[in-house]
Every structure is written in C-alpha cells, then in structure tokens.
Amino acid sequence: MKPSVVMIEPNGHFCSDCAVRGAAVCSSLDAAELREFEHLGRRVHFDGGETVFSEEDITTSFYNVLEGVMRLYKLLPDGRRQIVGFALPGDFLGMNISGRHNFSADAIGVVTVCQFAKAPFGRFIEDRPQLLKRINELAIRELSQARDHMVLLGRRSADEKVATFLLGWRERLVALKGLSDTVPLPMSRQDIADYLGLTIETVSRTFTKLERHGVIEIIHGGISLLDPARAEALAAA
Amino acid sequence: MKPSVVMIEPNGHFCSDCAVRGAAVCSSLDAAELREFEHLGRRVHFDGGETVFSEEDITTSFYNVLEGVMRLYKLLPDGRRQIVGFALPGDFLGMNISGRHNFSADAIGVVTVCQFAKAPFGRFIEDRPQLLKRINELAIRELSQARDHMVLLGRRSADEKVATFLLGWRERLVALKGLSDTVPLPMSRQDIADYLGLTIETVSRTFTKLERHGVIEIIHGGISLLDPARAEALAAA
DNA sequence: AAAGCCAATTGACTCAGATCAAATTTGAGT
DNA sequence: ACTCAAATTTGATCTGAGTCAATTGGCTTT
Numbered sequence: 001m002k003p004s005v006v007m008i009e010p011n012g013h014f015c016s017d018c019a020v021r022g023a024a025v026c027s028s029l030d031a032a033e034l035r036e037f038e039h040l041g042r043r044v045h046f047d048g049g050e051t052v053f054s055e056e057d058i059t060t061s062f063y064n065v066l067e068g069v070m071r072l073y074k075l076l077p078d079g080r081r082q083i084v085g086f087a088l089p090g091d092f093l094g095m096n097i098s099g100r101h102n103f104s105a106d107a108i109g110v111v112t113v114c115q116f117a118k119a120p121f122g123r124f125i126e127d128r129p130q131l132l133k134r135i136n137e138l139a140i141r142e143l144s145q146a147r148d149h150m151v152l153l154g155r156r157s158a159d160e161k162v163a164t165f166l167l168g169w170r171e172r173l174v175a176l177k178g179l180s181d182t183v184p185l186p187m188s189r190q191d192i193a194d195y196l197g198l199t200i201e202t203v204s205r206t207f208t209k210l211e212r213h214g215v216i217e218i219i220h221g222g223i224s225l226l227d228p229a230r231a232e233a234l235a236a237a
Numbered sequence: 238m239k240p241s242v243v244m245i246e247p248n249g250h251f252c253s254d255c256a257v258r259g260a261a262v263c264s265s266l267d268a269a270e271l272r273e274f275e276h277l278g279r280r281v282h283f284d285g286g287e288t289v290f291s292e293e294d295i296t297t298s299f300y301n302v303l304e305g306v307m308r309l310y311k312l313l314p315d316g317r318r319q320i321v322g323f324a325l326p327g328d329f330l331g332m333n334i335s336g337r338h339n340f341s342a343d344a345i346g347v348v349t350v351c352q353f354a355k356a357p358f359g360r361f362i363e364d365r366p367q368l369l370k371r372i373n374e375l376a377i378r379e380l381s382q383a384r385d386h387m388v389l390l391g392r393r394s395a396d397e398k399v400a401t402f403l404l405g406w407r408e409r410l411v412a413l414k415g416l417s418d419t420v421p422l423p424m425s426r427q428d429i430a431d432y433l434g435l436t437i438e439t440v441s442r443t444f445t446k447l448e449r450h451g452v453i454e455i456i457h458g459g460i461s462l463l464d465p466a467r468a469e470a471l472a473a474a
Numbered sequence: 475a476a477a478g479c480c481a482a483t484t485g486a487c488t489c490a491g492a493t494c495a496a497a498t499t500t501g502a503g504t
Numbered sequence: 505a506c507t508c509a510a511a512t513t514t515g516a517t518c519t520g521a522g523t524c525a526a527t528t529g530g531c532t533t534t
Binding site for chain 4: 157158198199201202205220
C-alpha cells in the first residue's frame with residue numbers, strides 16, 4: 001500500500017542462527033554450502049500493509065519468509081481480489097516461469113524476509129541438485145494445498161469454508177509454534193473473506209454463529225477453539 | 238469407474254517417435270539419455286471412463302500423458318466433486334510429497350500414457366538435474382494455473398467462469414494442435430460444472446445464453462467460437 | 475474524555491445460482 | 505428403424521450468500 005520503506009541489515013545475518021533454518025529451502029544445504037549461501041541473501045524488514053512485490057512485477061528476487069505473515073493475492077481488473085494463500089516463516093516465494101511474479105504479496109504486520117537476487121541464486125542452485133530438489137518439494141506441497149483450496153472454493157458452503165480455514169490455519173501455527181487452542185488471526189475479516197471466496201459480512205456472521213454454538217470464542221486478534229471436534233465435523237460435512 | 242482393463246504394448250514404443258517428445262518431461266533429455274529412458278516407461282492404454290489412479294492410492298507410478306484427455310478431481314466424503322484440472326498430452330502426473338496421489342484421474346475417452354515405476358524413475362532422475370529442473374518447471378507452471386483457477390472459483394460469476402473456461406480450453410488445444418475456432422469439448426457438462434464450481438444446469442443455461450447472444454454455436458461434441466472478442470470481454474469483466 | 479476513524483457486526487432485503495422437476499435430445503444395442 | 509438409458513436442456517421455485525445500510529466497538533489523536 002504505502003511506499004516501501006525498507007531497512008536492510010548491513011551484515012548482521014547468519015544462517016546458522018536463522019529462525020527457519022531446518023524448515024526452509026536452506027535445510028537442504030550442509031554447513032559449508034550454508035556459509036556461501038549466507039552471502040547471497042540479505043534480511044529485509046517490511047511493516048504491516050507494505051507490498052513486498054506485485055503480480056505484474058518482473059521477478060528480480062526470491063524471498064524466504066523468516067518472520068511474520070504475508071497475504072498472497074491476485075486482483076481482477078475491476079478490483080475483486082482473491083487471496084491465493086498466506087505465507088508464514090519457512091515459505092519460499094518468487095518461483096515462476098513467466099519471469100513475473102504472478103501474484104502480489106503484502107506484509108500483514110511486521111515481516112522479515114531473506115531476499116535473494118535472482119541471478120546469483122540461480123547460479124548457486126545450478127550445481128546443487130539438493131537445493132533444487134528441496135524447492136521442487138516445496139512447489140509440489142504448495143500445489144497440493146492449492147488443489148485442496150480449489151475444492152473449498154468450488155464446493156464448500158460458507159460454514160464449511162470458515163471451519164476449514166480456522167482448522168487449517170491452526171494446523172499451520174501448531175507446526176510452527178506448537179499446540180494451542182488459542183488461534184491468532186493477524187489478517188483482517190476482509191482478508192479471510194477474500195481467501196474463502198466470501199464477503200466480509202458472511203465471514204463475520206459465520207464467526208458469530210460459531211461462537212453462539214460454542215464452537216469458538218472470538219477474542220481480540222483471533223479466536224479460541226473451544227470445540228475442535230465440532231469444528232472438524234463442520235469442516236468435513 | 239469400471240474395472241480397469243489395461244492393454245500393455247509389449248515393446249513397440251520408442252521415445253524418438255513419441256507424439257509429445259519435445260513438450261513433455263523428456264524434452265530435457267539428450268539422445269543418449271533418451272535411449273536409456275525408453276526402457277523405464279511403458280505405454281498403457283485406457284478406455285473412456287476408466288480410472289488411472291485414485292486420490293487415496295499409494296503412488297507407485299508416474300504418468301506422462303501421450304494422447305487423450307483426463308479429468309483430475311477430488312471428492313468430498315458426501316460425494317461432491319471438484320475437478321482440479323484436465324490433463325492433456327505432455328502433462329506429467331504423479332508427483333507428490335505424501336506418497337499418495339492427492340487427486341484421482343479418469344480417462345475421458347481413449348487415453349494413452351507413458352507409465353514409469355516410481356523407484357526406477359526416482360533413480361534415473363537422481364543424476365539428471367536437467368530432468369529435475371524440467372519437472373520443477375512443470376510443477377511451477379501448474380501452480381500458477383492453480384492460482385488462476387482459484388481466482389475463477391472464488392471471485393468470478395457463472396458467465397465469466399464459462400467464458401474463461403472456453404477460452405482457456407481453446408488456448409490449450411491451440412498450443413497442441415494449432416489454431417481453430419472449433420473447440421472440441423470431450424468432457425461432459427457435469428465435468429465442466431465440477432471444474433467451474435457450478436451445477437450442470439447453470440453450465441447448460443450459460444451455454445444456451447452464449448449461443449443466443451451469438452458468441453458461440455453449440456455443435457456436436459463441442460462448440461464453435463463465433464465471437465472470440467466478445468468471449469474475451471465476458472471473461473475479463 | 476471527547477472526537478474521529480476504521481474494522482467488525484448486525485439487520486433488512488435482493489438476487490445469482492441451486493434445487494426440483496419435466497421435457498427433449500443423443501447414443502448404444504437390438 | 506425401434507428401445508431404453510443417459511445426457512442435456514428447459515422451466516419453476518427456492519435459498520444461501522450477497523448487497524445495502526446502519527450500528528457498534530476499539531484505537532488513536534487531540
């Protein structure tokens with residue numbers, strides 16, 4: 001949204017003490033490779049609402065999310081928006097065939113990424129099939145998630161969509177931060193609506209309904225999952 | 238659907254005279270590699286309606302479509318179906334992380350595939366980063382298409398969905414067989430509905446409406462695109 | 475603490491697309 | 505050509521989610 005004011009940490013970044021080391025692309029590299037890799041990426045910070053890249057932009061960098069949440073979305077000419085995913089720490093962004101990012105990415109709250117210039121990264125990958133394999137794995141995993149989301153968008157009711165989203169989001173946070181029934185939702189209701197192919201009003205009403213039925217409690221900045229079993233039942237339908 | 242009666246050509250297959258050579262995964266291999274590759278795959282035929290693999294199946298093979306059209310779909314427990322894509326010659330199927338196909342694949346009409354057992358294919362790929370790179374490209378291209386389809390499913394009207402589908406399908410056939418305003422539609426109306434997140438009735442009505450407005454003509458086994466420009470306008474909206 | 479602002483909720487009403495129900499067309503088998 | 509089953513089209517009606525319009529609630533600013 002607003003002009004990107006980016007702070008670049010001049011040098012104080014080390015893969016060895018990186019939060020996502022092990023989960024991200026770099027998990028495929030050994031200690032020696034990692035030391036070389038370190039020089040390719042630089043940590044960059046974004047504030048909430050800032051756009052990291054836009055769909056029509058020529059791809060000049062790849063990004064490894066280290067911290068925070070991003071919304072990934074596409075816009076129709078008339079302004080309708082579809083959020084195609086939320087990126088969390090460990091996610092790798094920027095791979096494409098066309099030479100352009102085919103979706104836009106905004107920071108939701110403060111975000112730190114590890115940014116790689118395209119050309120050097122491409123050269124580095126050239127003689128490291130392990131890294132390519134890792135990137136391929138990430139792409140295939142995302143493809144599978146994308147297909148699941150198509151099912152949700154095309155064939156599920158509003159109630160099912162919201163329940164499925166809450167469970168899926170919780171699942172991702174569990175994998176990242178461990179189990180908790182308190183589920184922070186850093187994205188807005190509008191973001192959730194645009195992710196689920198609904199309107200903001202329908203999302204709000206569905207949240208209220210789930211709360212009335214004792215499935216969730218709406219808390220500040222998120223929800224508390226009171227009855228996971230019932231939520232699962234709603235999601236499966 | 239019906240039990241799979243599969244005919245395996247004992248030996249008469251050569252990559253060098255393969256229809257999709259150049260477009261498919263094998264385009265990344267040189268002549269020598271191709272000769273070795275030849276022994277890994279075997280051509281298998283399926284009749285219309287036969288299931289090539291199911292979503293819950295453990296993946297034991299990869300498939301390279303040589304001829305015909307397949308529907309790729311996921312089912313909800315209650316039987317609702319979402320078609321996540323149609324596979325055409327040159328498409329490569331079976332890559333996944335979970336060890337299972339995460340969607341099912343049926344032949345629509347007669348289909349020929351080049352089938353590779355998972356383990357030997359995996360071994361072959363191991364020392365051929367070019368092939369891995371090619372597979373990665375295909376995955377990334379599919380991911381981009383999947384995101385486009387999410388936009389369609391989540392944010393487009395029935396009219397836009399149908400117009401977008403017809404143009405996109407034509408585009409794929411053009412790339413495969415050259416330009417023509419006659420667009421064969423081997424899949425049923427139900428397939429189209431399940432691909433677009435609509436009902437069969439809505440698809441049928443929309444076809445009729447497009448014909449009334451002179452945008453298309455409904456012909457046997459397909460449509461004729463009378464007014465591509467108007468179709469584009471409807472699709473963009 | 476009052477004012478202003480934006481996000482979220484709630485309510486009333488509408489409508490695009492679903493559902494239910496026949497026709498009608500198509501195709502395969504005899 | 506004739507029969508039966510399946511696919512498609514068409515019509516009538518219904519409804520889940522959208523639209524439009526206030527309110528409410530939380531923050532920030534003054």
